[in-house]
Amino acid sequence: MLDARRNALIQVRDLKMYFPIHSGLLRRHTGDVKAVDGVSFDIMEGETLGLVGESGCGKSTVGRAMLRLYEPTAGNVIINGVDVATLGAGALRKARPQMQMVFQDPQASLNPRMTLADIIGEPLNEHTDWDNAKRLARIHELMDAVGLNRRFANRFPHEFSGGQRQRIGIARALALKPKFIVCDEPIAALDVSIQAQVVNLLEDLQDQFGLTYLFISHDLSMVRHIADRVAVMYLGRIAELSPRDDLYARPLHPYAEALLSAVPEPDPTLARRKSRIILKGDVPSPANPPKGCNFCTRCPRVFDRCLTDKPALQEVEPGRFVACHLYSNTQTAGPTRGTEAKEHNQQGVSQ
Amino acid sequence: MADGAAPVLDVRGLKTVFRTRGGEVHAVNSVSFHLNPGELLGVVGESGSGKSVTMMSLIGLLPSPPAEVREGEVLLSGRDILKISADELRDLRGAKVGFVFQDPMTSLNPVFTVGNQIMEPLIRHMGMSKSQAERRAAELLALVGIPDAAKRLKAYPHQFSGGMRQRVMIAIALACDPDVLIADEPTTALDVTIQAQIIELVKELRRKLGMAIVWITHDLGVIAGIADRVMVMYAGQVVEQAPVAELFANPRHPYTRALLKTIPSLTGERESRLQVIEGQPPIMSGAPTACPFRARCAHAFDRCGTENPQRRALDRRPVGYGHDVACHWDAPAMVGGAHA
Numbered sequence: 001m002l003d004a005r006r007n008a009l010i011q012v013r014d015l016k017m018y019f020p021i022h023s024g025l026l027r028r029h030t031g032d033v034k035a036v037d038g039v040s041f042d043i044m045e046g047e048t049l050g051l052v053g054e055s056g057c058g059k060s061t062v063g064r065a066m067l068r069l070y071e072p073t074a075g076n077v078i079i080n081g082v083d084v085a086t087l088g089a090g091a092l093r094k095a096r097p098q099m100q101m102v103f104q105d106p107q108a109s110l111n112p113r114m115t116l117a118d119i120i121g122e123p124l125n126e127h128t129d130w131d132n133a134k135r136l137a138r139i140h141e142l143m144d145a146v147g148l149n150r151r152f153a154n155r156f157p158h159e160f161s162g163g164q165r166q167r168i169g170i171a172r173a174l175a176l177k178p179k180f181i182v183c184d185e186p187i188a189a190l191d192v193s194i195q196a197q198v199v200n201l202l203e204d205l206q207d208q209f210g211l212t213y214l215f216i217s218h219d220l221s222m223v224r225h226i227a228d229r230v231a232v233m234y235l236g237r238i239a240e241l242s243p244r245d246d247l248y249a250r251p252l253h254p255y256a257e258a259l260l261s262a263v264p265e266p267d268p269t270l271a272r273r274k275s276r277i278i279l280k281g282d283v284p285s286p287a288n289p290p291k292g293c294n295f296c297t298r299c300p301r302v303f304d305r306c307l308t309d310k311p312a313l314q315e316v317e318p319g320r321f322v323a324c325h326l327y328s329n330t331q332t333a334g335p336t337r338g339t340e341a342k343e344h345n346q347q348g349v350s351q
Numbered sequence: 352m353a354d355g356a357a358p359v360l361d362v363r364g365l366k367t368v369f370r371t372r373g374g375e376v377h378a379v380n381s382v383s384f385h386l387n388p389g390e391l392l393g394v395v396g397e398s399g400s401g402k403s404v405t406m407m408s409l410i411g412l413l414p415s416p417p418a419e420v421r422e423g424e425v426l427l428s429g430r431d432i433l434k435i436s437a438d439e440l441r442d443l444r445g446a447k448v449g450f451v452f453q454d455p456m457t458s459l460n461p462v463f464t465v466g467n468q469i470m471e472p473l474i475r476h477m478g479m480s481k482s483q484a485e486r487r488a489a490e491l492l493a494l495v496g497i498p499d500a501a502k503r504l505k506a507y508p509h510q511f512s513g514g515m516r517q518r519v520m521i522a523i524a525l526a527c528d529p530d531v532l533i534a535d536e537p538t539t540a541l542d543v544t545i546q547a548q549i550i551e552l553v554k555e556l557r558r559k560l561g562m563a564i565v566w567i568t569h570d571l572g573v574i575a576g577i578a579d580r581v582m583v584m585y586a587g588q589v590v591e592q593a594p595v596a597e598l599f600a601n602p603r604h605p606y607t608r609a610l611l612k613t614i615p616s617l618t619g620e621r622e623s624r625l626q627v628i629e630g631q632p633p634i635m636s637g638a639p640t641a642c643p644f645r646a647r648c649a650h651a652f653d654r655c656g657t658e659n660p661q662r663r664a665l666d667r668r669p670v671g672y673g674h675d676v677a678c679h680w681d682a683p684a685m686v687g688g689a690h691a
Contacts, residue, residue, distance in 0.1 A: 193610065193632075200625055263617050264546070264575065266599070270618070271575040
């Protein structure tokens with residue numbers, strides 16, 4: 001639907017992740033936090049899709065729901081031909097090796113009581129019946145791949161710095177030779193000089209093993225470096241999905257434009273010349289999103305229709321998808337909508 | 352800004368040591384800097400570089416033990432505040448020096464209303480009555496751009512978003528009209544669009560109130576947009592100091608150069624590969640006898656291993672007033688700036 005090109009490794013269709021709100025004496029279900037509210041995108045094989053947005057926009061939830069770390073409320077997540085969103089427990093477990101995750105906080109995601117070899121080897125214990133020698137050989141191989149000295153295999157996470165810990169997390173994610181890795185803010189907890197090391201490592205590993213990444217980050221300049229295409233999320237929905245260079249050169253969605261203009265530029269002359277779009281106010285609560293476009297409360301270019309209709313994500317230029325009424329008149333909208341509806345029928349997704 | 356005027360804050364040879372079970376950690380090593388009236392000094396460095404500890408120790412906010420301010424002078428409007436009593440220091444904090452911390456949620460008290468917390472310094476330092484303080488608090492909240500300020504005074508911190516909490520923190524810091532505002536990573540915990548709001552607010556407040564600001568951050572992008580002068584710290588020392596345009600156009604310390612190259616740009620040419628600074632910052636156990644950056648430096652030579660470089664001026668102005676660098680290597684001038 002979203003991309004005319006073939007061999008999409010990942011197809012996400014209308015993914016929804018609602019967290020129920022229980023309140024009152026009887027803890028009745030009184031509403032939902034719509035963390036992810038109908039997100040669709042493809043990721044090509046070997047591609048890096050950047051997923052950016054502010055905190056609370058649902059970008060991490062997308063990553064977690066895709067890997068079934070959360071049970072998605074609705075939607076399909078087709079990874080390598082299998083819809084993991086609907087798999088049963090046994091089949092899901094079999095599917096897990098092909099999809100892995102690198103977490104944000106390397107301190108919190110590594111068990112402090114396990115040695116490095118145990119941590120990296122744990123996925124192997126769970127999913128293979130290898131003997132010790134073979135297992136250790138694989139652990140060493142992984143440590144080499146991420147640039148950790150083999151001598152460290154019996155040390156504990158606290159003996160390592162943040163950057164090294166993130167390497168451990170990456171080695172663990174690679175253990176089962178996955179096809180697809182969700183990198184959930186893998187560099188957010190690291191210092192600038194260490195961030196570049198980890199990003200370079202992720203890129204090298206991608207080349208070496210042909211990995212496909214979903215790179216979740218709020219760091220727009222780092223996403224520009226690593227991603228091939230970028231999806232900008234706002235309040236549980238994708239505002240714009242465009243090839244990297246197009247997005248950074250000329251963002252189409254007003255939110256993408258404001259977000260990019262808010263990034264401080266490390267160049268004093270540029271920074272002083274640049275005119276910033278300062279958004280007013282804060283992101284509304286995902287428990288009670290606006291009736292129309294989710295961005296209508298802060299959008300500098302809001303008009304009547306935005307307050308009543310939710311704009312659909314549609315292709316407004318080749319390869320560029322925008323969910324905004326400003327672009328509704330461009331008539332690529334019709335056919336895209338048509339195919340979308342048809343696909344929903346085929347896949348039986350309830351609207 | 353006013354370069355001829357006497358500095359409001361003048362720090363000379365500040366040395367702070369943490370005594371731990373594993374031995375002493377020299378967190379701040381002979382740091383000297385000054386702050387002119389109305390100036391915004393950016394302090395840049397990675398975590399552990401000593402930028403926060405420097406600021407905390409000069410106003411006596413570090414717990415002692417383990418921390419000990421071992422040497423140095425801190426002249427606030429000409430008066431050495433390291434030599435005054437704890438009581439006198441308490442009168443200065445909040446009144447003459449305002450602080451904005453990184454995480455607005457943990458630095459506001461969750462059980463008191465926002466109004467209460469803004470009124471506290473007004474009553475404590477300015478001797479205002481409760482009703483006076485309340486009126487002033489509402490003015491301050493309005494000043495930092497919170498709509499419907501008078502009503503909002505009765506709200507609790509949890510009812511505010513992250514950006515609004517940081518605005519409240521700024522209102523508290525500004526309550527007593529301080530000479531110096533120290534902002535320790537004030538936007539790090541915020542989203543970019545909210546960060547942009549706060550930066551605009553600080554710029555506007557500077558125009559209106561004209562206080563001098565020390566802005567600590569690890570984000571060179573933020574510094575480029577707001578600072579007049581920049582001080583780069585590494586391993587508890589000042590490695591380079593220059594006016595902002597000069598620093599970005601012509602960085603002379605290998606660390607500053609590397610730091611500027613590791614951040615990918617949003618607009619310029621997209622690098623196919625990021626430049627990295629290999630290795631990690633050192634842990635400063637013991638007083639430094641060599642350049643702390645030598646293990647990661649591409650230009651290190653014999654002398655770097657035997658002698659810790661002193662700051663030296665690169666132009667005719669004295670150290671701290673023009674462009675200075677603490678490096679033995681004589682860096683050739685960059686042609687066309689750091690991003691060329």
